[in-house]
Amino acid sequence: MSGSLYFLPLGGVGEIGMNLGLYGYAGKWLMVDLGVSFGDDSMPMIDVVMPDPAWIEARRDDLVGLVITHAHEDHLGAVPYLWPRLECPVFAGPFAGAVLANKLHEAGLSSRVPLTLVAPGERFSLGPFDLEMVGLTHSTPDSRALAIHTPAGTVLHTGDWKFDPDPLVGGVSDKDSLRRLGKEGVLALVGDSTNVFSKGEAGSxxxxxxxxxxxxxxxxxxxxxxxxxxxxxxxxxxxxxxxxxxxxxxxxxxxxxxxxxxxxxxxxxxxxxxxxxxxxxxxxxxxxxxxxxxxxxxxxxxxxxxxxxxxxxxxxxxxxxxxxxxxxxxxxxxxxxxxxxxxxxxxxxxxxxxxxxxxxxxxxxxxx
Known part of the structure; x- marks a missing residue:
C-alpha cells in the first residue's frame, strides 16, 4: 500500500460516539481519537461501550501514534482502557491533555503513556504523516481539526466543530488555516455531520x-x-x-x-x-x-x-x-x-x- 492513502474507521462512523479512525500510508498507521459510547436500555447493565481495536492491535508495531482532537469522552474516554493493547505515543492539545492526564493517573498509567501536548497550529511528524492541528470551536474548548499531509495528498479530519464567533472560553476557529488548506488542496474531508439535518445555524x-x-x-x-x-x-x-x-x-x-x-x-x-x-x-x-x-x-x-x-x-x-x-x-x-x-x-x-x-x-x- 506504499502509494495509497487509506481511511479505516473502527468506530464513530455511522454512529454517535466511540470514535476511532485509522489512516494508513506506506505501511504505517495513524490513529485519530479513541473514545467510548454509553449503554442504553437495549444493553442492560452495560455502562460503557468501546471500539474493538483487535485489527490495529495485531499491527501495533506499525502504529506511529494516537492524536486526540478534543476532550469529549467519545473521543478520548477509551484511552485508559485500550492503550495497554496499543502502547503508542499520544498527542493532544493542552486542555484535552489535562483531562486525559487525570484519567491516566486514575488508571495508574501516568508513568507509562507518553503524552505530548501540541499547541494550535503546531506541525509535527509521525512516520510518513506530516500533521497540523487547526483550532476549531466546539462545546468543549481547545478542540482541533487534524490536517494529515502525505505524498498521496492531504486529508482534513475535522473532529467535532462549529463556527462560534464568541465561544467565551478558548479561541475562535482558525478560518485562515482552513482557507490556506483549501487553496493548497484537500484530497478528502472526514467531517462531523451530527446536525446535518438541522436547518439554520448553530447559536453562540x-x-x-x-x-x-x-x-x-x-x-x-x-x-x-x-x-x-x-x-x-x-x-x-x-x-x-x-x-x-x-x-x-x-x-x-x-x-x-x-x-x-x-x-x-x-x-x-x-x-x-x-x-x-x-x-x-x-x-x-x-x-x-x-x-x-x-x-x-x-x-x-x-x-x-x-x-x-x-x-x-x-x-x-x-x-x-x-x-x-x-x-x-x-x-x-x-x-x-x-x-x-x-x-x-x-x-x-x-x-x-x-x-x-x-x-x-x-x-x-x-x-x-
Whole structure:
C-alpha cells in the first residue's frame, strides 16, 4: 500500500460516539481519537461501550501514534482502557491533555503513556504523516481539526466543530488555516455531520449566557442546572449567571470537579470564583444557590439521578425549586432523561428544557 492513502474507521462512523479512525500510508498507521459510547436500555447493565481495536492491535508495531482532537469522552474516554493493547505515543492539545492526564493517573498509567501536548497550529511528524492541528470551536474548548499531509495528498479530519464567533472560553476557529488548506488542496474531508439535518445555524455560547442570566432572575427557589461537564463555557456561563443574581455556584458530581481542575490548570475559568462543595452550599438560603449537576443524559449513577430520587446526601429539591436541563438529548437517551424529569416533576420541581427557554446551543454546525 506504499502509494495509497487509506481511511479505516473502527468506530464513530455511522454512529454517535466511540470514535476511532485509522489512516494508513506506506505501511504505517495513524490513529485519530479513541473514545467510548454509553449503554442504553437495549444493553442492560452495560455502562460503557468501546471500539474493538483487535485489527490495529495485531499491527501495533506499525502504529506511529494516537492524536486526540478534543476532550469529549467519545473521543478520548477509551484511552485508559485500550492503550495497554496499543502502547503508542499520544498527542493532544493542552486542555484535552489535562483531562486525559487525570484519567491516566486514575488508571495508574501516568508513568507509562507518553503524552505530548501540541499547541494550535503546531506541525509535527509521525512516520510518513506530516500533521497540523487547526483550532476549531466546539462545546468543549481547545478542540482541533487534524490536517494529515502525505505524498498521496492531504486529508482534513475535522473532529467535532462549529463556527462560534464568541465561544467565551478558548479561541475562535482558525478560518485562515482552513482557507490556506483549501487553496493548497484537500484530497478528502472526514467531517462531523451530527446536525446535518438541522436547518439554520448553530447559536453562540454568548447568547446562552445572557439567556441564563435572565432566567435565573425570574426564579426564587433553589436552582439546579444539568449540563455536560466538559462544556467549560457553559459551566462558566452558569456560574456567572448565578453571580449576577447574587447566588453562589456549587458543583455536584465528580466529573465536574475533574473538568474544573483541568480547566483551571490551563488558564480557563479565571473570572469564576471558587465553586462551593455541595455540603457547604446546602447551608445557603434557597434563593442564594445554584447547583451545577452531572446527569444531563439521565445517567443512573450521576448526581441528578440521585437528587431526583431523593437519595443525594446533601442536595434536595422540592416545590418552588427549578431544574434546568442546559443540554440536548443525545439520541437513545430519551427514556432515561424523561424518567429523571418525571421524578423531579413528581417532587414538585419545575423542569425547564431547551424547548421552554433558550438555554442551550449545540457544539455542532447546523446545515447553513
Amino acid at each position: 455560547e454568548a447568547e446562552v449566557r445572557a439567556s441564563l442570566t435572565g432566567l435565573f432572575a425570574e426564579l426564587s427557589g433553589r436552582i439546579a442546572v444539568s449540563c455536560f461537564a466538559t462544556n467549560v463555557a457553559r459551566v462558566e456561563s452558569i456560574a456567572l449567571a448565578a453571580l449576577a443574581n447574587d447566588r453562589s455556584a456549587s458543583l455536584v458530581g465528580r466529573s465536574l470537579w475533574r473538568i474544573e481542575k483541568a480547566a483551571r490548570a490551563v488558564g480557563f475559568l479565571d473570572g469564576v470564583p471558587p465553586f462551593l462543595k455541595d455540603h457547604d452550599a446546602a447551608h445557603l438560603p434557597e434563593d442564594k444557590v445554584v447547583y451545577i449537576c452531572t446527569g444531563s443524559q439521565g445517567e443512573p449513577r450521576a448526581a441528578l439521578a440521585h437528587i431526583a430520587q431523593a437519595e443525594h446526601p446533601h442536595v434536595s429539591l422540592g416545590p418552588g425549586d427549578t431544574c434546568v436541563f442546559s443540554s440536548r438529548i443525545i439520541p437513545g437517551n430519551e427514556k432515561s432523561i424523561f424518567r429523571i424529569q418525571n421524578l423531579l416533576a413528581k417532587r414538585g420541581v419545575a423542569v425547564v428544557t431547551e424547548k421552554d427557554r433558550f438555554i442551550h446551543v449545540s457544539g455542532h454546525p447546523a446545515r447553513e
